[in-house]
Amino acid sequence: MVARLIHVEDPDDPRLAPYRDIREKDLVGRDGRFIAEGKVVLNVLLNGSRFEAESLLILENRLAGARPLLDAAPDGLPAYVAKAPVIDALAGFHVHRGVLGLGRRGPERTLEGELAHLPAEALVVVMAGVSNHDNVGAIFRNAAAFEADLVLLDETSSDPLYRKAIRVSVGATLKVPFVRGGSTKAITASLIGAGFRCLALSPSGGSDIAAIKPGGRNAIFLGSEGDGLAPSVMASMEAVRIGMSASFDSLNVAAASAIALHRLWRGAGQVSGPRPPPSGP
Template sequence: MPDIIRIDDPGDPRLADYRHIRERDLVGREGRFIAEGRVVLNVLLGASRFQAESLLLLENRLDGASDLLERAADRLPVYVASQPVLDAIAGFHVHRGILGIGRRTDEPSLDGFLAELPPRALVLVLVGISNHDNVGAIFRNASAFEADAILLDETSCDPLYRKAIRVSVGGALKVPYWRGGSVDAILASLGDRGFDCLALSPAGATDIAAFQAGERTALLLGSEGTGLPPELLGPLSTIRIAMSKGFDSLNVATAAAIALHRLWAGALVRE
């Protein structure tokens, strides 16, 4: 059973990692991150790549959180506080009333990560996507349409930012991902592992509705506005999403959802 610990002092040093979480993010602090809400914490408690270090609950949520506590590790600290104390700790009104501190385990190298993927795999590659909402939404879409992994280059934001995890509805803790290095290095490693690398662009040569994915497909997505750089598009096969004439702009997360559904549905047809 977890340890239930009452907290009455917002300055309690045991709550240091929860303090003023809106103004600072725990990413980069020894691999720790903030998880918010029942759905996300439920994912965290069942994740293999992450470990829950503690929970912080509003006192009137404790009785209703029995399912979460049943999944919690033995002796996991579960701090319980009143609304004023919880808000003072977090630095804002925490209306969900359920927070947790997670920590990621050791990460493999890129080659080691790719070696763990199945023979038939669909991978997303995010290039320069630094908006937390977009990254979170892409992870949510990837979870919905069973992408096997997401690779993020060094210029994309960390999916364990608090807002990205929240927007992903826990998808950032479910979909395997690897982040770091240049997109050129990522593409080289994917090529070595037999992936067909495609670029999604409004100027793509092939309509995605006519595209047939192979056994191993990696789909590149670029940032809002600038998209994927021309020097990257040149050597790659390119696909596009057809839309109304005179309008060629979709939010990158929306475009990812459409593309993933098309590739996912195509894979189901072949099974």
């Protein structure tokens, strides 16, 4: 497998149009596509992602370092190569990571369809009103680390395929199945109907997450920074907390998700084998 190199010198080249004005278009969508950036994330997109890569865009002076990506790409995948002024003018900001990729979203997944394919023992993460892209990305990274089967995001949560969320997740949003949309109430009803124990993570929870045993079907609900989960959401399920110092009130939602997911992880207590070196965003 090897990508097809195409050198471009004009930021107005129509072949590069999907990469134009990245920041602005990321906020409103780009016709069923998304932008991924950085070698770590693009390695995921090209190897094991749930999504199809459509093209790459590489800084000319980063071409040698991008060779492993080019070699791993599907045969004939367009890899556009340009100097920094061309890419910066196209993207609307300085692309310091040197390599971008265009992915295709594909058909939207449905909640009912995803739940129907989950195993008898399953772990689901639900985000309710999590609108910060960094938190969304970090929660996906934790979901991948602790083998969550599915991530659900209500209609008020941010898009996991927003460029920054993908980057912070180190590509986990490209691997972990997710469904975005619908109200928290509707999501809860579907999970209960599918036999899930729904757990609302909150500092005011009645029991400690350490008392919850892994196994079976568990869904952990995470709310936004500050407001947290709505009282109506917590009233419909079991509320749990993370024990911590009485002199401090809460954790960042992404940090809290890591603790809760580790507790609910079906692999907790198993002896781990060698791990690859950690990778950054």
